[in-house]
Amino acid sequence: MTDLIRILIAPLVxxxxxxxxxxxxxxxxxxxxEGAALGLPMQRLLLIMAYIVAVLLQATLLAALYHPRxxxxxxxxxxxxxxxxxxxxxxxxxxxxxxxxxxxxx
Amino acid sequence: MNALERHRxxxxxxxxxxxxxxxxxxVNHTDLGRMFLVTAFFFFIIGGLLAMLIRAQLATPxxxxxxxxxYNQIFTMHGTIMMFLFAIPTxxxxxxxxxxxxxxxxxxxxxxxxAYGFWCYVFGGTMLLVAMVLGIAPDGGWFMYPPLSGPxxxxxxxxxxxLIGITFVEISAIAAAVEITVSILxxxxxxxxxxxxxxxxxxxxxxxxxxxxxxxxxILGSILLEVERAFGxxxxxxxxxxxxxxxxxxxxxxGHPEVYxxxxxxxxxxxxxxxxxxxxxxxxYGWIVAAAxxxxxxxxxxxxxxxxxxxxxxxxxxxxxAASTLVAVPTGVxxxxxxxxxxxxxxxxxxxxxxxxxxxxxxxxxxxxxxMVAVVPFDWQAHDTAFITAHLHYVLFGGFVFPIxxxxxxxxxxxxxxRRFFHLGELAFALVFIGFxxxxxxxxxVGLLGQRRRIPTYAPEDGWTAINLISSVGSFVLAIGIxxxxxxxxxxxxxxxxxxRNPWRAGTLEWAMITPPPAYNLASLPHVTSREPLTQxxxxxxxxxxxEGYLATPRHGWRExxxxxxxxxxxxxxxxxxxxxxxxxxxxxxxxxxxxxxxxKFYWTVPLAVAGVAYLAWRWVWVxxxxxxxxxxxxxxxxxxxxxxxxxxxxxWWGTVFLLTANATFFGSLLFGxxxxxxxxxxxxxxxxxxxxxxxxxxxxxxxxxxxxxIGHAIVVNRRNGSPLPGLVLTLAxxxxxxxxxxxxxxxxxxxxxxxxxxxxxxxxxxxxxHAVLGALMASFLIARVLQGFTSPMRRAExxxxxxxxxxxxxxxxxxxxAGHLPGxxx
Numbered sequence: 001m002t003d004l005i006r007i008l009i010a011p012l013v014x015x016x017x018x019x020x021x022x023x024x025x026x027x028x029x030x031x032x033x034e035g036a037a038l039g040l041p042m043q044r045l046l047l048i049m050a051y052i053v054a055v056l057l058q059a060t061l062l063a064a065l066y067h068p069r070x071x072x073x074x075x076x077x078x079x080x081x082x083x084x085x086x087x088x089x090x091x092x093x094x095x096x097x098x099x100x101x102x103x104x105x106x
Numbered sequence: 107m108n109a110l111e112r113h114r115x116x117x118x119x120x121x122x123x124x125x126x127x128x129x130x131x132x133v134n135h136t137d138l139g140r141m142f143l144v145t146a147f148f149f150f151i152i153g154g155l156l157a158m159l160i161r162a163q164l165a166t167p168x169x170x171x172x173x174x175x176x177y178n179q180i181f182t183m184h185g186t187i188m189m190f191l192f193a194i195p196t197x198x199x200x201x202x203x204x205x206x207x208x209x210x211x212x213x214x215x216x217x218x219x220x221a222y223g224f225w226c227y228v229f230g231g232t233m234l235l236v237a238m239v240l241g242i243a244p245d246g247g248w249f250m251y252p253p254l255s256g257p258x259x260x261x262x263x264x265x266x267x268x269l270i271g272i273t274f275v276e277i278s279a280i281a282a283a284v285e286i287t288v289s290i291l292x293x294x295x296x297x298x299x300x301x302x303x304x305x306x307x308x309x310x311x312x313x314x315x316x317x318x319x320x321x322x323x324x325i326l327g328s329i330l331l332e333v334e335r336a337f338g339x340x341x342x343x344x345x346x347x348x349x350x351x352x353x354x355x356x357x358x359x360x361g362h363p364e365v366y367x368x369x370x371x372x373x374x375x376x377x378x379x380x381x382x383x384x385x386x387x388x389x390x391y392g393w394i395v396a397a398a399x400x401x402x403x404x405x406x407x408x409x410x411x412x413x414x415x416x417x418x419x420x421x422x423x424x425x426x427x428a429a430s431t432l433v434a435v436p437t438g439v440x441x442x443x444x445x446x447x448x449x450x451x452x453x454x455x456x457x458x459x460x461x462x463x464x465x466x467x468x469x470x471x472x473x474x475x476x477x478m479v480a481v482v483p484f485d486w487q488a489h490d491t492a493f494i495t496a497h498l499h500y501v502l503f504g505g506f507v508f509p510i511x512x513x514x515x516x517x518x519x520x521x522x523x524x525r526r527f528f529h530l531g532e533l534a535f536a537l538v539f540i541g542f543x544x545x546x547x548x549x550x551x552v553g554l555l556g557q558r559r560r561i562p563t564y565a566p567e568d569g570w571t572a573i574n575l576i577s578s579v580g581s582f583v584l585a586i587g588i589x590x591x592x593x594x595x596x597x598x599x600x601x602x603x604x605x606x607r608n609p610w611r612a613g614t615l616e617w618a619m620i621t622p623p624p625a626y627n628l629a630s631l632p633h634v635t636s637r638e639p640l641t642q643x644x645x646x647x648x649x650x651x652x653x654e655g656y657l658a659t660p661r662h663g664w665r666e667x668x669x670x671x672x673x674x675x676x677x678x679x680x681x682x683x684x685x686x687x688x689x690x691x692x693x694x695x696x697x698x699x700x701x702x703x704x705x706x707k708f709y710w711t712v713p714l715a716v717a718g719v720a721y722l723a724w725r726w727v728w729v730x731x732x733x734x735x736x737x738x739x740x741x742x743x744x745x746x747x748x749x750x751x752x753x754x755x756x757x758x759w760w761g762t763v764f765l766l767t768a769n770a771t772f773f774g775s776l777l778f779g780x781x782x783x784x785x786x787x788x789x790x791x792x793x794x795x796x797x798x799x800x801x802x803x804x805x806x807x808x809x810x811x812x813x814x815x816x817i818g819h820a821i822v823v824n825r826r827n828g829s830p831l832p833g834l835v836l837t838l839a840x841x842x843x844x845x846x847x848x849x850x851x852x853x854x855x856x857x858x859x860x861x862x863x864x865x866x867x868x869x870x871x872x873x874x875x876x877h878a879v880l881g882a883l884m885a886s887f888l889i890a891r892v893l894q895g896f897t898s899p900m901r902r903a904e905x906x907x908x909x910x911x912x913x914x915x916x917x918x919x920x921x922x923x924x925a926g927h928l929p930g931x932x933x
Binding site: 002003004007008011012014015018021022023025026027029030031047072074075076077079080083084087090091094095096097098099101102103104105106 | 291299301392395397400402404407421422436672782
C-alpha cells in the first residue's frame, strides 16, 4: 500500500491543489473580496500565494520521493513514483499558471 | 494424483451448476465475463441500429423519417447505450474474464459481487430498453442537462427512466471496480510483484480506481435530479436557490474521466496485443505505467472544458484549458512507446494488428481535434456542432472500438479453443475503417460549416446535403463491416476447428491453461519471476497441469486460492471462496424492485425493497465464516498460510477501503454541491436559515466519537481474548445517537421544497442518517456473530471491517452535523 501511495501521491496533491485553487477563485469572485497589498489587488495576491504554496508543496514532495529514507526499495516503484512526482510538479506549475496571467472574475 | 484426475476434481469443485440453473447461480468469473461481454455486444448492436436511424434521418434535408420526439429518443438512447451499456460493461466483462487468468489465480476477489453486478447491469439495461420499446425512452440527450430535463420542461417519465436506470446500472460499475481493484492488488500469483504485473492489469487497476472516484458525482447528480423531479426539491432551479450549472459540474466531473475510463482499458489491450503481434516486448513498461497514472489524474482536471460556453470567468477557463492541453503529454508518451515497440519488433500484419493500426490512425486524429477544442476560442466556435460529435467518435471509436476488436480477435482462440477458419475479418476491418472515416471526417466538415449536433433535420439551402449524404453512406458501410465481424466471430465460435494452446506464442499467463479455459483456470498456481512467464518457461503450462505449483491438491471440496502482499507479491493469506448461489440474482432483483418502485412512484414498496436488500445483505455475509479456528494450511512449496478470516486486513477489509473511497467521493461531491450553490447560485441567502441546536450537535458528535472509540476498544479487547460485547453495544449506541441527531436535523430543516438550501441540508441529513443506520446494523450483526460463536481472538477479520465503516460514519456524521449547525451557530 505504501508503494501505491508513493506512486499516487503527487498527482493526488495536484488534483487537490487544482480543485482548491479553482474553489478559491470561485470564493474570491463570489464574495467580492476587496483591498490591495504588496502593490497587487488582494484577489490576485491570494491566488498567487496559493499557487506558490502548491508549487512548493509539489517540489517538497518530489524531493521526498528522491530521498533515500522515503524512497521505495523497489527500483520500479522508485522510477514510477519519480515520474509521477515530476508530473505533479509540472502539472501544478502549468495548469495553475493562469493565476498570474489572466484576468480573474470576468 | 495425475493431471487428468486433478482436472476432474477441480472441475467438480469449481464448475457452475448444470442446466439452466447454472446460468443464474454461477459466480465463476469465466462464465460471468463471457455473459458480460455477450450482453455488452448485444447492447452495441442496439446502439448501432439506433445510429443507423440517426444517419437515415440526416441523409437528406427535411427528412420525414422520424419526428422530433422520436428522434430525440433515438439519439439519447444511442449515446446512453454506447456509453453506459456497451463501453463500460465491455471493459468490466473483459477484465472479469481475463484478470484472474493474467494474474495467475483462480477467481476474482468477490465472486458473488461479480454476479450481483452483472444482474444489476442486465436489469437496469432492460429497464431502458423496455422504455424504448414503449416509446417513452429518455429524450434529453445522453448528458441530460437541466432545466431541459427538469420537471418543468420534461414532465413525462422518459427522463426518470434515464436517471433511475443509469443509477441502477452504475451499481454494476462500482461493484466491478471494487472487485477489480482488490483482485489486482491482492489476488496474484506468488512472486508477481508490482513490476511483474501484466500491463493490462495496471490499466485495469487505474481504470477501476477512476470508476470509484469518477462515477459517484454522476450518481449524486442523478439522485438530486430525480429527487427534484419526484419531490420538488429545487437543486437545479435558479429561482429557488438552485443552479442548473451544478448538474453540468457533477455530470462532467464524471463525464470527462469517463472518456479515459473507456480509453485506458483499450490502451491496456493495445499494450498487451501489440508486442505479441510485433514479436517483441513492450517498450517503456515503467513509462507507460507512469503515463497511465498521470493520465488518470489529469483527466479529473478537465471537466470544465465541456463548459467553456457557460460564462465561467476567464481564469477558470484558462485553468481547464491548460490542463486539457497537458493531458496530451502522457497520451503522447503511450503512443510513442507503442510506436517504439513496433520499431524494435518484427510486426506481423495479422488481424488484431490491423485493428491496432486502425486505432493509431483514428485515435491520433481524435486526439489532435481534442487539442483543438481544448483551446477556448476554437471551442466557442465549434461547441455543440457536429464537429464535436465527430471528435468524440474519433476518440471513442478509435480509442475503444478498434482496440476492443483487436482484443476480441486476439483472445477469440482463448474464449473458444478454436482457430480461425473463415477470413471475413480482414474484409470487415477494411469496411469498418473506410466506413468510419467517411462518416466522421464528413461530420467534422459539416460541423465546421455550422451544423448543430442533435438537430432532427435541416433545409436544402443550408448547404449540408451532399456532406450528410456522404456521411450516411459511410455509416452504412461501417455497419456492414461491423455486421461482418459479428458473423465472423459467431462462425468461428460455432464451427471452426480445435486450435492449439497459445497460437500467438504470447508470454502472459492466460495462455498457460487449456482453452477454452476450465472453471478453475490453473490446476496449480505458478510462482512468477518474470513479466512474461511463458516466454521464460515455455513448459510452464505442462508443469502447472502436473501440479508443480501452489494449491495443487484439491481438499475438502473447497474453492481456495491465496493472496499476496501488494508490492512484493509474497503470499500472505489463504482464501476460501463461496460456491454457486442464487443470492446475487435475487438481491439484484430486489434492488430492481427498489428502483422500479421509485420509477413508477409505488412508494409503499420502497421500504419493503430496502428491507429486502438489508435482509439479503445480512444473509450474504452471515453464510461466510466458521465457528472454529483453522490452523495455518500448507499451500505447496513449503509455504503455510493463515486463512483470511484470521487476519486484520482480509479481502473484505480491502474491498471496504475501496468502497468507502467511492462513498467518500460521493460525499465530497455533495459538499462541493452545497458550497457551489452557496457561493455561485443566484437566489441566496435563503429565506430562512436552519436554527442551530448546540444540544443536538453535541449529542450527535458525542455519539460519533463514542462509536469510533468503542469499536476500536472492541477490536483490541477481542484480540486479547476478552469480551468485545460491551464495546459493540456502545458502538451501536453511538451509531444510534448519530442517527437521532441527523433525523432531528432533517425534521427541523427549513422547507426543502422552498429553497435549495433546505433541500441540500435535507439530503445531507439523509446521508448521515443512512450511514448511521448502516453502522447500527453492522454493529448489531457483529454482536450476533459474537453471540453465535463466529468470532474469536483469531477469527477477527469482521471487526476491522466494521471498524472501517464506523470510523467513516464518525467522520461523515460529524461533518454533516457541522454543515447543518455551524452556519446557524455562527450567525
